[in-house]
Amino acid sequence: MVEHRFSTTTLPSVHTSSDDDSHFDYFYDTPGSMPGTLNIEADASPPVIVLIDYNEALATRLEVETPEDCIPYLDTESVSWVDVKGLGSEDVLRRLGNVFNLHPLVLEDIVNVPQRPKIEDYDDQLLVIARMVTLKSSGNGFISEQVSLILGRHYLLTVQEEPEYDCFGPIRERIRTGKGNIRKQGADYLAYSLLDSIIDGFFPVLEEYGEQIEALENEVVESPSRQTLEKIHTVKRELLGLRRAIWPQRDAINALIRDGSDLISPDVHIYLRDCYDHAIQVLDMVETYRELAASLMDVYLSSVSNKMNEIMKLLTVISSIFIPLTFIAGIYGMNFNTEKSPVNMPELNWYWGYPLVMVLMALIGVSMLFLFWRRGWFENFSTVSAKSSTAEQKQLHSSMRR
Structure with a gap:
């Protein structure tokens, strides 16, 4: 009989706003600053650490008070997923770096957001920087946040910029219920699952933009106005932000497939190829929608010109x-x-x-x-x-x- 133990501790709900400019600007160090310097934003949420430890027979979830509480779970044969939500405490983050023996530059990439999506191999650890997007509750625009994944032999450390938004709920449910192969696989399969969930999270956002472009197309043809021009400009700008998020992400996954890693098994390597295929599909949709938005601008100008010609x-x-x-x-x-x-x-x-x-x-x-x-x-x-x-x-x- 398989036993399932999963606590139901409720995470605090914190509402945060996202500046649209963050879709375009990556973090850069102050000239002459010391490597490993951490720059924490004043409005960053305090970190909440959730640990999920599981194997084929058992799954446990708990909130830990300090990073040191994770140490007993890191040397076991079970898979330990340590999920850190929030970047508001330098002390907690540095202690987390000591517990997981993170390189100072790795901790710097995790904390100093936003970073360009990338993958770096540190022999006994693999760093993955990704961008995760979710629709705003208002339906206008999207929220983009950085998710850092540090893969070890039997553990996976994830650090999320925002505590409220993520698309990992189905994966947590699969671990809780034991559905699929996730409980039978290692930490590398968990890393793939999270990365694939991040990539698939782009599709609902793109579907929303597809509907917006369709509505704008009718508006441009039937009753173009100054507000229509502003809507087209907003859509073009936000699609550019999505492109800047998915383009380097696709290249990073491709580099991981091409170069490989000792921490990634051959079976998971095959799954990563499917993840890369999804990233290409997302990028194709983004490029297509950008072209449609650009053509809408031309149609708007033609409609205004044609309306003037009709009047004349x-x-x-x-x-x-x-x-x-x-x-x-x-x-x-x-x-x-x-x-x-x-x-x-x-x-x-x-x-x-x-x-x-x-x-x-x-x-x-x-x-x-x-x-x-x-x-x-x-x-x-x-x-x-x-x-x-x-x-x-x-x-x-x-x-x-x-």
Whole structure:
């Protein structure tokens, strides 16, 4: 009989805000600073350490008070997952570095966020820096945070920048219930599972941006406005942030597959190839959506220009009709004296002169309207079919999902 022990300690919920500029700026050291210097932000959340120790028969979860409490679990044959959420205490982080014998530069990469996603091999440890994205609760934009993974022989240390947001819930549930192979595998398989979960976390975010682009496409075609231009610019900027997150992540996974590591077994190496394939798919979707967003900007400019052309065409038609009418009215406004000469505008003395001129002017106006209609000047050549454009967009989305 397999025994499962899993505590239900509730983690504190901390709400944090994310600055959009963090999607583009990586951390850099102050010129002349000493290597291994830790720079902790003033609003960083205090770290919470959760340890999950498991083997094929048993799984235990507990919150530890100090990093030193993890030491008894690191030398066992079971897999120990130490999850640190928050970077708000330099003392705790340095003690954590002592417990896991982390190189000062490794601790610096973990604490000084954001770092560019990368993988570094330290013989008995493997450092993986990744970017994890989740949608904001408002649905507008996404939150990007750094996740550091330090893989050892029988343990995995993860350090998360934000304590509230992660996509590791299904993995914790699989460990708790013993579903799948995760309890039968080592720490390298756990590292793969977390990395694969991080990559797959991009897909819900990209689906949201696909819907936004589809809505913007209809808005650009039907009723473009200044707000539409601002929305397109925001989407382009946020997609660029996603690209900066997934591009180096893909390269890092590829480097790990190519170079290998003594800490990664051949079986897990095969799983990493699937993870790399997902990263390529995410990158392809990001590039496609960026191209669609760029084309939306062109469509917006064309729509605004076409709307102006339609206005100018209407004004031109009205002016063309009134030009001959104004000419006739101008002739009969010259006020020549008909008593001085019989050729001085004799029609002014006609009994039906005024009705005849009005009928003539009406006939001229109707004839010109008919002529413009026969030439097709009233057709709107600049109209784009929103339904067909939306259908093409949906077909593109479905093909990308396949």
